[in-house]
Amino acid sequence: MNQIIGTSVSRKDGRAKVTGTATYGAEHQLPDLVHGYLITAKIANGRILNIDTQAIERSPGVMAVFTHENMPRVFTPTNDWANSQIYETRLPLADDRVHYGGQIIGLVVADTLERARDAAHSAAIEYQEEPVLVTAENATYEDSPPWFGEDFQFQEGTFETGDFAVAAADAPTTLEATYNTETELNSPMEPHALVAHWQGNDSVTVYEPTQWVRVSQGTYAELFGLPTERVRVVSPYVGGAFGAKAFPWPHGILCVAAARELQRPLKVVVSRRQMTANTGHRSQTEQTVRLAANTDGQLIALEHTARTCTSPVEVFSEPCTAVTPVMYATPNLRLGQELAVLNVGTPTFMRAPGEAPGMFALESAMDELAWELGLDPVELRLRNETQEHQRRGGVFSTKNFAACLSTGAEQFGWSQRQMQPRSQQQGDRLVGWGMAAATFPGYRGAAMAKVRLLPDETAHVLTSANDMGTGAYTMVAMTAAENLGLPVEQVRVEIGDSIMPDGGLAGGSQMTATLAPAVMNACQAVLETANAENAQQAFASLQESGRAAYEATGSAAPGEEGTEFTFQSWGAHFCEVTVDEDIARLQITRWVSVMDIGRVLNAKTAASQIRGGVIMGIGSALMEECHFDPASGHPVVYDLATYHVPAHADIPRIEVTFVGEPDLNFNPMGVRGAGEIGIMGVAPAVANAVYHATGKRIRSLPIIPDKII
Template structure:
């Protein structure tokens, strides 16, 4: 058998992307294509009293203008995630109510994009405005409803074991601190876009960047009263998603509704400013962590409470406390979550939703406790790691968290760390070292794959599962090549079309864990069908038979193992920073990330995913934040020029190391996801290093120069 799995393989889709041959959603060319442009609200809370579309309708090239007064028929979907899901529970243009600034209140369709955009500015709206709630300090927090848990079900954020109050009272050391994160915006390279094309009134084709092809198919089918097989979703390439492209947004629903009424294909591409208001963000959070410990560092109690904010049109808690029962063992554990409604756009999933801000708070608190007890932060974590999921009461499978800590410490040179803040300098700047743990649940869904083996020795793999830039094309090819025993160059992969077998969701770091077992099983079925053990023998049989191909389709799903084990990936980050206190300049100068993700299928793309997560986490730590104008409710930052995120000069060389073993309890490939774990713990590692450098503890992200200078 060819040993390809675990080696570094270049992307199968790389050449198409760098040469422009890869076709993204807005690039499809259809005869008779017309263009949509959305009209958005200029107030954050109130009612539309009158909307005058006459000037827009009379503008050159305008075909139609849609508002709540003439919205095409759209059905309310079940919106239960498994069958269908839309990001905003309120259907677009369903009434005259305005819930947030930038909310879509109309759609102009014209012969050209420029004509549609010009006409949209001519729509006149009279409002009755009410005072909006824009700041979290003015919002009313209530217990949060159930939210996504590690097993892709909804669960409440509240959990209790033992007697937390008694443990705190009897502890040798206690630590209480409140940590804040700011609103972060999704900024994928590819903007949100939809082309909707009806063939008659009962068959719909959607070209849209979606992380869940079949889920999107089912959702559009429910929205327009169609059988699922009458909807085709095409999404072979995504220019980034990070959680914001899993389900239809209002603009896509409107594009499809307008296209059916006009019987013309409609293209609708959102501007960057529109995206900041109405295609999701990560909510700001406020988290309080309380720790109790013995003098030797043994944790006796952990409390983790969190607050986040949602919009009036959808309930979305940021599930920060989900990580607490998996990280550190304690007999007394308490978690709870609160949620407030504000007049802002709907928050949504964003790389490691919940785990990322949750680890910022927990790992910062662990560092504070280590300093208080005069213990090595690595030793404190090693002492308190848990061997079971304390909420599920299940043992962890293939856990190598201690290896992550020990290998990372050795590679970074942690043993040379000074135990005194402000003790290291370099060229007049303060130097600090920090570390934090990383974790993300291992999730797996149902996935189907078809494999066709051809007489010339090539294999064709087909699935609707898609690649949003994480390397899924290559992962599928590597898995097939390994199983069939052929070079990866002889594997062709076709993805991202609902006419192909259901490949599941590209989200929650589960695409690899879901697809790889299906690829393995389908490849084995091909070999078994002609009683062969190698693809070479199959090809010989094919050539003799004169058949065009031998094919097999396989569907795999999680099973009884989910009730026997808890599945989680682990990691550790070590970083060095320099701080110039005179000008408040903070630079990250060195980084080591060690990850335990089970079997690494492609070392090159896996390491790239970790690096991408670290870069995104550095952005969260140093610069990413979105404020809302208290008067208009609009995001103050509104494009890639005003929203600050890291550039090449902000990022050091990031060394990525993988440890552990294949997690064969989880799936036949032994592989867990790697797309999201890389960001978890990053911001805490940076802040912990800043404390070591300066002696000042920062608990509010991002760590901008004004905060550093004010200290």
């Protein structure tokens, strides 16, 4: 081993990205390319009576228009998570129904983007409107079905162990509070977009950003009745996804279908405004937490119920209570999830789905309990640690949560905290310190990678996995370099293409734990093939033999370890806020995050992932919210001017430290993911600091000036 793992390596794709040579989905240039523009509904519930397609077809440059009346036939995918999955079960242009504002109701294809756009905008459409429901307070909630689809039963809704009611009735201290979070938009920098290029009717290449190349390929194959190998998905770069680019959305299916009809390469870019309704979001949530504890802070009973919303055409139940059985030992635990249907677009996975808003409720409530008991919130958390997952069983394989808390507290200077709210000041500003815990499951899937050793003394790693800005290129290169005994510079990585071995899913923070072991195995296999101990020996033998290359494919998959262990990452955030109370101005001034994510593969990009998560968490804490016009149902927040994400000026220096140990029960590299844990606990850390600063407990996100004043 030449000790590359664990060092800081700058991202291999960085230069290509900052110089504009990285080719994203919509940037693939093809001869004879034509442009599609989506027609979207101006009502939020009802029927389309008529679309004047003849007028659209007469518009300059228009080659075709697709509506529910001429939508090409596509097959219903099996949606089994193994071969295919789509985000919205209703297929595009399935019928004349409009279920939510901005829903895709047609596609115009023209010779230029501008002409397609103009024709789509000018389309004359008659509707029959029906009453709209977009206000959660007026919705009807019912017990929630599983999270998303019948084959995705990671966390069922309702759960009870012990007897919450009896235990809570006798407890010396009880606390009940309701927390709200608003609708959030994934808002990746790269909009959703694709180019579909058919070769005849029986083979298609789709250039589209995707978090899961293999399932994207399988899904398009099923939709169009093709053998899998007749579909090629190319996704070398993904400009952010945060959960919303794992599977085809309606616009993708529509684009590929239209391209087949036209037998021309077709590009569809979803405008930022159209993304609000058609490419997912995180549902608003209303959560109630009831805690019962002994006077020493030991939890006796905990109830966490969550209400979230979905669209009329898909079940997606933001799983807020998933995190609760992981965090604190509670003999009497009750969890409930309810779901309502609104006339809004289909919600979906967004960085730490369920877990992030769930953690806001849980970690706010724990802070409230600490104040109630007069206990240090760090100490309260230490007293309630659990060593096993209280819902699905299994002891935690490794857990360094206490070290996260103690290291973070020390770095931050937590012991200097004046206990009372409103007791710390800087000039005329109140200063507050807050903390919250972080945790996220360690997920892992199956993956394959191919390694080639070439006479020019480079190693070439190929896998269908993708890099959505997380550092996967660099992670793969470092893993190969380590296992081949080569400098990182001599490893070339090509990813994001379905003609390469299945590299698995970049979702649920699992790409590194999934792919790195496969790359490691492929490296060992290629050295065995070369009968060499390291790459240098293999290169020498290539020279001697005149052979062109050594090549081997390696794979890795989880085994039975999950029946014994639960794999979970841990962390703690500490932050300082200043509040100029008189003018409701809040600034976050310090941030310390300490994380246990198993072995850290690339210290630089791992810390960057945590920082990105913290920044996104600060967004949800302070500014991110989407709203819908109550009368028409249309979103009134629909672009990066109306949907605020943090600017540089909102973000302090973020100190990130890792305290984990290799989780070798989980995978032979001992790594867990870094993608989502960074956002976990950020919003409650901020809210808890605001309480400490002002004495005001803000239980609804985001914490905007209206709520501070």
